[in-house]
Amino acid sequence: MINYTEKIPNNVDLGRDRVLQRALEHWQPAYLSWWYDMGPNESHNFEVYLRTAISVEPDGWAQFDYVKMPEYRWGIFLQPRDEKRQVNFGTHKGQPAWQDVPGEYRSILRRIIVTQGDTEPASVEQQKMLGLSCPSLYDLRNIFQVNVEEGRHLWAMVYLLHRYFGRDGREEAESLLARRSGDTDNPRILGAFNEPTPDWLAFYMFTFFTDRDGKFQLCALAESGFDPLARTCRFMLTEEAHHMFVGESGVSRIIQRTCEVMKENKVDAPTDVRALGVIDLQTIQRYLNFHYSVTLDLYGSDISSNAANYYTSGLKGRFRETKLEDDHTLQDAVYPISEVVGDKIITKQIPALTALNERLRDDYIEEIQAGVDRWQRVIDDTGISFRLTLPHKGFHREIGNFTGHFISPSGEILTEEQWKAHEFEWLPSPKDYAYVQSLMSGRVAELGKFANWIAPPVKGVNGKPLDFEYVRFN
Ligand code: BYC
DSSP states (O other), rough: BBBBBSSSSSSGGGGHHHHHHHHHHHHHOOOHHHHHHHHHHHOOTTTEEEESSSSTTTTTOOOOEEGGGGOOOOBBBOOOOOTBBBBBSSSTTBBBBSSSGGGGGHHHHHHHHHHHHHHHHHHHHHHHTOOOOOOOOHHHHHHHHHHHHHHHHHHHHHHHHHHHHHHHHHHHHHHHOOOOTSSSSOOOGGGGSOOOOOSSSHHHHHHHHHHHHHHHHHHHHHHHHHHHHHHHHHHHHHHHHHHHHHHHHHHHHHHHHHHHHHHHTTTOOOHHHHHHTTOOOOOOOHHHHHHHHHGGGGOOSSOOHHHHHHTTTTSSOTGGGGGSOSSSSSSSEEEEEEEETTTHHHHHHHEGGGGGHHHHHHHHHHHHHHHHHHHHHHHHHHHHOOEEEEEEETTTTOOSTTTTTEEEESSSSEOHHHHHHHHHHOOOHHHHHHHHHHTTTSSSTTTOOOTSSOOOOOGGGGEEHHHHEEEEOO
């Protein structure tokens, strides 16, 4: 069970390590100050119907109650330790899992933890303004739930930094509160976390696409031979599932509403669809193209010696590593990657160890495709003929083998000029953003009411009805 009587709720017996406890209690006000500055705008006095973990067991989510977000009980929750756990891959395979940081891997491990930690506050910063234009109280509650949990994920990484990395860990923990999404001087570490999330369609796309990168990266880190990292990631994954649900169902409800309006009014052309105050499917496709391609970059280069090192050292595994049936060292294995040669995209086999980023990206793409297929069924069920597609892997990429190439969504290699001529058929234009934002000029806050551009969800939160007061504004 989680101990909520302490200043910092935890299940790691924090009280027994006074030095660590004091260090974290010192970081806590800095975190709160960051939340007041960069957390959801003008929300500090709202009472939000939030879930809080009461234990790390799968059914430990039972606790739902009204909470003012700055009073949310952010804390440190790790899955219980399995005494028999081993390092399951790489050169240390078969050794007992590490309970402390192996000296030789200290700096790369710190780097992985910092990179992971940095994304969490970044996403809260990206979503800061969205509460002002929510389509319903239900959705407002959901974004706030996502935000407080991203805050908790930051706590998870900061605990590891404080507990295992001494002074440099504490310094990194401070830097995590100092960088800012989109800042020119002190930006967040990874590209996608410096992009704006200007509207709710972008938010749902982000939670569908980018939070799912979170899932896959956390799954890879949950395999880590460094046991405390593995255990904390396992618990984070239970929170991540809700974020992806918010994204997938959000986009799905927008698609559903658009299709209903198209059908009722027998319209098809985007301008006619927009005239009815909903988001045309073409614009949804452009947002999808953007978020998908930007998120693919988050997996790093197709050929990566960093990834090979992480694996060989036993620090970061593959997706579902222990379920895979091979030698778990990948000494002789190969893996296919794509490359642009002249005017062709070719596939070539490279050592599987250096292709681990690409492999994780491929695992991700498979799951993404299944989600897009579910969206397609919503369209098909209304009888509208429109196909949503994932663009080619090389489309709009800035990291890896496709960098510097101009690939169309269907996978043709174009000149820069040709690509530019079509850019806004494929990616959202300033006009698209302006249109989508024009639909979201204010907050829809009446009980049970939903903005015109989105269908209500199938059911409410925790068995509550759709007209439940999910947020009290006070
Ligand atoms: N942007 O070998 P390479 C989440 C850098 S999301 C900017 O290609 P590597 C969440 C790289 O640092 C999950 N820079 O990459 C979601 C390296 O720099 P140096 C976050 C990039 O290291 C929603 C250079 O390029 N977690 O949780 O194999 C809401 C070449 O490196 C980018 C993690 O990412 C980029 N996109 O792999 C909230 C897990 N990509 O060495 C939360 C931890 C690469 O030249 N991170 N670079 O200075 C990692 O495992 C790895 O750092 C990466 C990159 C997979 C990100």
